[in-house]
Amino acid sequence: MDNTEQYKNLMSEIIAKQIVILGPEIAVLKARNVPSLTVSDDGSVSEINGEPDKALQQLIDNYVELSGQIVKNALGTIFLKYPSVNKPGGYK
Amino acid sequence: MQGTALIFIIFLFSTVVVVFSLWWNFSLRKEIDRKEEDTKHRMYELAVLKELGDRISYSLNIEKIADIITGSLGQLIEYDVSAYMILEPDKVFINIDLKNPVSADFINEMRKRMFESVSALLGKDFSATKREEVTTGAIVSSEEKDIVQSFFNIPLVIGDEVVGVLTVADRRGGLYKENEMTILYKIVAQASRAVSRLREAVMKEEEKISAMIETIRDGIVMTDRDYRVIVANPSAKALAGLKKEERLTIFDIIKATEGSIDVRGRLEESMKIGRTFTIADVLVKDQVFEIFVAPVKAGVGEGIEALGGVIIFHDVSGEKAAERMREDFVSMMVHELRSPLDGIKKMGEFINSDAAICKDEGALREYMHMIYDSSSDMLDLVNDLLDVAKSEAGKFDIDPRPTNLRQIIAERIKFFETVAKSDEVELASLFGEHVPDEVFVDPGRIAQVLNNLISNALKFTAPGGKVMIQTLFHRKGTNVAAEASVAGVEWFVKDGDDVLKDHPDCIVMAVTDTGEGISEKSKGMLFNKFKQFEASAKSSKRGTGLGLVIAKAIVEAHEGKIGVDSREGVGSTFYFTIKQ
Known part of the structure; x- marks a missing residue:
């Protein structure tokens, strides 16, 4: 699997888990605060514009x-x- | 034409100015509204944190924190239901507060999401755990059909431990703004940190107190109001015959004291009237205890109810034994003094009553000799007792001056020559190399020490035996056994002897005999005045038995040390050091 795809899947899973722990609205809102990420309403990451590892850390x-x-x-x-x-x- | 153009320009300019003013006004208004909202949020945050600080500043109760936060939510956001879940060791406690009527499905969905949240956090399924639930506020309505549309969970964490979750939910979707939710997370985080710090401080204090109670020699038992033991240190458990890891109950204490004290009755009375009781001389398994029973209160002052009681077992066996020894010592001392005095009195009466004795020179001389012996014995005892008393009071004075040790030893040998010959015991001396000609000591007192050691040696050596007075120089760090070997000293001092180990440069004077020797058990009692006096009183051999006690006092007054090594049936060496 392409590296960027891996990061996308990983971050989508992280957001999905945070949706369960914290709730969908706050989890997605905080994910959207990462400027290089494009996050859909269900929490899946569709695009990473920039360095994926930095986006993950943020x-x-x-x-x-x-x-x-x-x-x-x-x-x-x-x-x-x-x-x-x-x-x-x-x-x- | 020109006029029209001018009018047009003025009109255009006015329009631009008006539009700009409107825009500027709008932006300013927006900025003011934003700042107002920020201020409102900040004030809410401060108000809730203040209330938390006031109400839970010294409490570890996470439920109280959750109650205060859920109670204040209405000031910040709109919601239908707020709830919190607390994970307890044996169950899950859920508190649900309905601001508005909702359906049962709404509640079930909310509860499900709370369980999913803690399960995701801890990697454990809690759905089957025993549950206790409280619902307050508006009713659960079967007419309501709406479901959860907006919600968020805030994990409750103390230290590094997840202790629960706080949830807010509403039937309307997209209700909650990021900054409003973030404020609540922030408040919960601050409250959690405060409780975590408090818990850490409490745990540190508890550890200190536990460590202190564990190491105290007295037995300590604390009970609650129902006599259940909540604290018991190892000493208390040992008293009841239990191991450190076993649990102590009040019945174990009753059994250990064999009913000699009414433990429950005393505890009850103590807690009721707030008084401490002391029960003296209680025998528990061959030991004597002084027992204190006291109430434990949360504060000082009248009217404060006891939380429980404490029983302290203070071992006085040693003190009782010492008291008995002192009493026995005094009795023996009085007896030892009274016997010769009685003898002197009787002889005086006899001489006085019978005129014929005064004319019989031989008989008179015999009686006078007996009176002299009795009074000498008494004087020896009194002098020894005075010396012991002075040493115990720290008033044992010595008069050090340059002294020739060889001369002192020679004088002592001459003094004991006759006795040694009569006992058929060889008496000899040996001086090692490097022993200085002069040392700074009190010659009279050193002679007294040698007198005690030599007379003991002669007393306990059978005919045909040998008593040697040996002197050698010991250098710090050198093996004293090797030094003795080089000097030709024959003695019973063991290699690595504790007294001489790591001793600075000194002269070692030793009196070695080939007598009956001393058992290991007796060695420990040799310098104990009570034991020696008692042994001497029972012995047929002359002496007060306090010679070694006095010798020790003299040596220690010279900043030296005294010791003994022996082999039973072979012989003994008594030795002491003189500092250089």
Whole structure:
């Protein structure tokens, strides 16, 4: 799978999980605060304009800023499915 | 023509000015509205945080926080239902507050999403966990058909632990703006941080108190008002015959004290009237305790109810034993003094009553000799007791001056020569190399130490045996056994002896005998005045038994150390150091 596609799928999964944890409106709103991402109403990432790893870091940072490290901890299982993706700080 | 053009230009200019003013006005208005909204949000935030601070500043209760936040929501946003879920060890507690009537389906959907949120956070399914639910506010209406359209969840976190979730929901879609929701997340985060800090501080204090209680030698037991033990330290558990990890109950205490005190009755009375009781001399498993029973209150002052009670077991066995020893010592001392005094009195009466004895020179000399012996014994005892008393009071004075040790030893050997010959015991001395000719000591007192050691050695050595007075120089860091070997010293001092280990440069004086030796158990009692006096009183051999106690006091007054090593049935070495 193309690297950008991987990032798109990963970030879509992250947003989907945040939709469950936080609720759809706030999860999508915070994802749309990442300028390089195009996010649809259901939380799926359709486009990344810019560096995908920076976009990923910013997406996670937005959620952590909102509700703390605990939401970051809940994403560990998602990252396991994408071993080739550069994981942001704090993930092994 | 020109006039028309001018009018047109003026008209155009006026239009531009008006449009610009309107636009400027509109922008300004918008900016003011935005600032007003920001101020309103900020004030809401401050008001809720203040209320949280006032009401929960010293509370660890997350439910209270959730109640305050859900109670204040109406000031910031519109909603139909607010709810919070708290994860407890054995159940999930859900509080649902209806601002407006909603359907049962609405409530079910909201509850489902709350469970999904905590499950996603913790990777665990809580849907089957035992549940306790409270619903307040408006009614759940079967007529309402609307479902959840807008909602958001705020995780409740204390420390690093997810303890629940707070949810807000409404039937209308797209209701919640990002900045309004963000304010609520911020408020919850601040409240969580405050509670986390408080919990950390409480845990640190609890750890300190636990550590302190664990290490206290006295047994400590704290109960609640229903006599359930809530704190018990290892000493208390040991008293009741339990291991550290076992649980102590009030019945274990009753059993351990064998009914000698009414534990429950005392606790009840103590909690009721707020008084501390002291029960003296309670025997628990061969140990004597002083027991204190006191109420535990949350504060100081009248009218404060007790939270529970505390029982403290203070071991006084040692004090009782010391008291008994002191009493025995005094009794023995009085007896030892009274016996010779009694003898002297009787002999005096006898001499006085019988005129014939005064004429019989031989008989008179014998009686006078007996009176002299008795009074000498008494004087020795009194002098020894005075020396011991002075040493215990820290008033044992010495008069150090340049002294020739060889001369002192020679004088002591001469003094004991006759006794040694009579006992058929060889008495000899040895001086190692590097022992200085002069040392700075009190010659009279050092002679007294040697007198005690030599007389003991002779006393406990059988005919045909040997007593040696040996002196060597010990250098710090050097193996003293090697030094003794080089000096030709024969003794029972073990390699790595505790007294001489790491000792600075010093002279070691040792009196070694080939007598009956001393058991390990007895060695520990040799310098104890009570034990020595008792042993001497029972022994047939002469002496007060306080010689070694006094010798120790003299050596320590010279900043030296005294020690003993022995092999039973082979012999003993008593030694002491003189600092250089």
